[in-house]
Amino acid sequence: MNTKAAGYNYAYLDEQTKRMIRRAILKAVAIPGYQVPFGSREMPMPYGWGTGGVQVTAALIGPLDVLKVIDQGADDTTNAVSIRKFFAAVAEVATTTATERATIVQTRHRIPETPLREGQILVLQVPIPEPLRWLEPREAETRKMHALEEYGAMHVSLYEDLARHGRIAKTYDYPVLVEGRYLMRPSPIPKFDNPKLDRSPALMLFGAGRERRIYALPPHTRVESLAFEDHPFEVETWEARCRLCGAEDSYLDEVIVDDAGGRMFVCSDTDYCNRRQAAQGKPNPEMLGGKA
């Protein structure tokens, strides 16, 4: 097969590696929330830049796919741009910034505001897949804890937060229980995005390159954010709205705009914000100029 990046196989990975990853993905889908070990490869980018997500995407992607890549919600940050260009070169796929047009969305640290639909696949980049890792450093032990559903340590950790701060202080990578069985780290998405995991119509695949794990949430899977009866799970809210598009329902980034402490809040999801602005008739530089 001819590819623009001569000398590389289609989608960068060799076929045997793709098969190994594909087998791991199928097992991950069959056991929702369970971390399947896989033989993670060296990728042309450092660990921490989404090598797990890139390998999952490479095992999935075909010429008919439309790929969107976001980093912290934005389509135009370094990580997102370079991964998008990588797949445009090695897999000859169309890319987009519009969430609803994408067949595969690879993401770091956010789930898009635009609701995902059936048939779409969300690929999440994961730094640390093991939810119990900071409570128990030994992999053999955490494996055993998952096998025995021994998740008391996590509840104690959340309770310690309550005792110390009066609330659960975890704001991102907030632990969830999948189908009442496996404790799972949803990757460092803000807890604001946790409700989007529950019964999502889209398939969600999680890839951790350095830690060599793949896990999955099939569509319509029950995902419960851990909480206590008297301290139910809550997401962040803001007094502010997005300065650019006025959204009140989206996750906001705080941006420092000058040296005098001036700041503003804007949507973290650039696609959502840009299109809201366009609908309000505001000029949008991204839509006026050419863009990769």
Add this chain to the structure above:
Amino acid sequence: MASDTATPLRPGFADPTLNAQQVFRRLLEAMAQPGTLSELDCPLEPPRPLAPATAAAALTLFDGDTRVWLDGQARSPEVETFLRFHCGCPLVADPKAADFAICLAWPQDFGTFAWGEAAYPDRSATLIVQVERLEEGPGLRLSGPGIRETAEVAVSPCPADLAPRWAAMRAEFPLGLDLILTAGRRFCGLPRSLTIAEA
């Protein structure tokens, strides 16, 4: 003499890279949305008695790293030659040792295959079970991850005691087997996470 008696070798995928990618996506859809049938979209003429979907799943998932077991009906010089040549997979005699199995008849006992270990439930077999017919509609009622409420799929032939046998396996979750049902060019995934009842 050798050329006269050599087993004929059927071709594999016309485009191994592209076709494997397409078939994998159909398999992923089948596994992620059980009850929603997906269909093979590339030409393939496998050795009899393998259906195109069965052979496509094999070409997509098997290689030198996977031990494959064939049931009595699937075992033939032509099938073995096909798998050895295109997949390079070791064929094993012990079903317990298999990562994948091709079953042209429903296995009598799911327990003859590996269900994984408590710490590593993924170290379990995936069975490709070829049947005559797969249709969406009354038959088996599926529920669980991947399904909004319930899904119905008609499988024939289908053992009369599938639901209780599946329930016995489901009680051991996360241990268990994952099934890929095939018929003609169709796939239907039955991951171990499902609950199966007769509709």
